[in-house]
Amino acid sequence: MTEEEFAKKLQDALLSPIPPADLAAALPSASRLAQQAKLVRQALADGDD
Amino acid sequence: MVMTELIDRPIRDQVAAIRNGATSATGLIEATLARIEDRNPSLDAIVHLDAEGAKVAARQIDDALQRGEDPGPLAGIPIALKDLIDARGMPGHCGSKAFDAAPPDRDAALTARLRQAGAVIVGKTATYEFALTGPAWDQPYPPARNPWNRDHITGGSSSGSAAAVAGGLVRAAIGTDTGGSIRSPSSYCGIVGLKPTRGLVPADGVFPLSGSLDTAGPLAACVADAALVLDAMTGGDAATRLGQPVTGMRIGFARDWLASDSSTEAAILAALDRAASQFSMLGTAIELIRLPEYAPFEAAGCVILQSEALAVHRERLNARYEDYGTDARRNLVTGAVLDAEDVAAAHTLAARLTRQIDQALAGHDALIIATTLQTAPAFADFEDGAAWTPMRTFPFNVTGHPAISLPCGFAAGLPIGLQIIARHGDEVRLCQLADAFEQATAHSLAHPSF
Numbered sequence: 001m002t003e004e005e006f007a008k009k010l011q012d013a014l015l016s017p018i019p020p021a022d023l024a025a026a027l028p029s030a031s032r033l034a035q036q037a038k039l040v041r042q043a044l045a046d047g048d049d
Numbered sequence: 050m051v052m053t054e055l056i057d058r059p060i061r062d063q064v065a066a067i068r069n070g071a072t073s074a075t076g077l078i079e080a081t082l083a084r085i086e087d088r089n090p091s092l093d094a095i096v097h098l099d100a101e102g103a104k105v106a107a108r109q110i111d112d113a114l115q116r117g118e119d120p121g122p123l124a125g126i127p128i129a130l131k132d133l134i135d136a137r138g139m140p141g142h143c144g145s146k147a148f149d150a151a152p153p154d155r156d157a158a159l160t161a162r163l164r165q166a167g168a169v170i171v172g173k174t175a176t177y178e179f180a181l182t183g184p185a186w187d188q189p190y191p192p193a194r195n196p197w198n199r200d201h202i203t204g205g206s207s208s209g210s211a212a213a214v215a216g217g218l219v220r221a222a223i224g225t226d227t228g229g230s231i232r233s234p235s236s237y238c239g240i241v242g243l244k245p246t247r248g249l250v251p252a253d254g255v256f257p258l259s260g261s262l263d264t265a266g267p268l269a270a271c272v273a274d275a276a277l278v279l280d281a282m283t284g285g286d287a288a289t290r291l292g293q294p295v296t297g298m299r300i301g302f303a304r305d306w307l308a309s310d311s312s313t314e315a316a317i318l319a320a321l322d323r324a325a326s327q328f329s330m331l332g333t334a335i336e337l338i339r340l341p342e343y344a345p346f347e348a349a350g351c352v353i354l355q356s357e358a359l360a361v362h363r364e365r366l367n368a369r370y371e372d373y374g375t376d377a378r379r380n381l382v383t384g385a386v387l388d389a390e391d392v393a394a395a396h397t398l399a400a401r402l403t404r405q406i407d408q409a410l411a412g413h414d415a416l417i418i419a420t421t422l423q424t425a426p427a428f429a430d431f432e433d434g435a436a437w438t439p440m441r442t443f444p445f446n447v448t449g450h451p452a453i454s455l456p457c458g459f460a461a462g463l464p465i466g467l468q469i470i471a472r473h474g475d476e477v478r479l480c481q482l483a484d485a486f487e488q489a490t491a492h493s494l495a496h497p498s499f
Contacts, residue, residue: 001386006385006386009385009386010382010385012385013359013363013384013385014363014367015363015366015367015382015385016366016367016370018370018378018382022375022378022379022382025379025434026379026380026382026383029379029380029383030382030383030385030386031386033351033352033355033383033384033386033387034386034387036347036348036351036352037348037352037386037387037391037394037395039344039345039348040345040348040349040352040391040394040395040398041391041394043342043344043345043348043349043398044394044397044398044401047341047345047401
């Protein structure tokens with residue numbers, strides 16, 4: 001995910017623009033969270049009860 | 050018994066001393082206030098002290114006893130509340146400069162129940178900002194310090210509650226736990242932290258982090274204290290089987306969740322092995338079990354937590370972004386990467402994982418594992434922002450099972466926490482097992498020096 005894509009997601013989530021330094025600093029955590037969401041879907045697809 | 054001894058005795062002894070006239074609620078509160086004045090400056094645990102309110106409440110307990118009335122099972126016991134929990138007339142900041150609401154005109158439901166049970170609310174304890182991230186220096190107050198080593202963090206987010214109990218300021222304090230925020234600071238500070246079954250303690254009047262995962266509960270100096278305080282908040286019976294034998298119970302040891310993670314300190318794994326042996330000597334059957342893979346628990350929990358936290362804070366972030374601390378606001382905005390399908394998938398996975406833990410508990414009375422994989426890190430580790438603190442608490446917020454952390458050893462002078470997990474609603478057996486372990490070991494008797 002790029003900073004531009006992250007900024008678009010903030011906008012889509014109805015958040016006001018944030019300072020560039022915060023955008024850059026939060027990007028790694030945001031990317032990890034997006035990976036966590038992918039892992040959730042993968043676990044659902046792979047697993048069963 | 051002199052007051053300096055009584056103040057460090059279990060709650061039931063303190064209540065008995067007040068009831069039989071050996072001391073008074075007023076005397077206990079005065080001793081507590083003196084202890085807070087002496088020790089809190091080195092701990093930064095209590096961030097709002099209501100000394101006058103506590104004295105008035107203590108006098109009311111004494112007056113009730115003089116009239117022959119029963120002031121409740123916690124008669125005169127000082128208790129502190131995490132700075133996310135409402136107490137009538139007391140200022141609350143949720144650890145943030147972005148939260149400056151007027152003091153509430155009513156108690157949180159749990160606060161009201163504690164007062165009804167005779168507890169005396171002495172004040173508010175430090176929290177990480179809105180129960181997020183880690184220690185920070187851009188909050189309304191400095192981070193609480195670990196009584197075992199002031200250069201180390203307490204863990205959080207119920208940071209001040211843990212420091213207050215470990216430092217002997219109060220026997221019990223209330224915290225909240227969304228991913229481990231009661232249990233991990235309890236582990237780091239060498240005390241007992243009880244996260245009850247989700248929904249057992251009323252959430253009304255507690256500032257939310259993630260409504261699907263949040264649970265309020267006690268941090269206490271011993272298992273019996275935690276059980277008594279929990280019962281006062283719930284009307285439950287967690288304390289009813291304390292002291293009873295645990296012979297014949299079956300315990301699943303999820304050792305693989307520790308041994309398979311390279312971040313687990315060797316001393317933690319060794320302490321857990323000793324704890325398992327101790328349970329065996331108590332007559333329980335210890336069985337090594339394999340739980341489902343750990344990573345999906347954490348993933349589901351993170352997606353649910355971050356999506357719900359952003360929903361709670363969206364309006365305030367837009368209005369007061371710069372008033373938030375740097376770590377907190379940078380954490381909150383990450384939730385924007387999630388969509389509704391991500392969140393729905395996380396809840397579906399959480400339900401499946403809950404069934405899998407239920408299955409593991411169907412054949413066992415409880416599970417054991419470490420609370421955290423390392424001892425409390427130093428403040429210096431956080432100088433460049435939030436640092437990773439691996440733990441094994443989040444799964445049981447995702448599944449809602451009750452879990453307790455209690456001391457099981459030390460490494461380099463810092464406490465290690467054992468975590469016990471029980472079936473939904475089985476706080477009775479959870480506390481019975483934890484109490485049996487505590488009584489068989491000396492870990493809970495160790496106190497930091499002042």
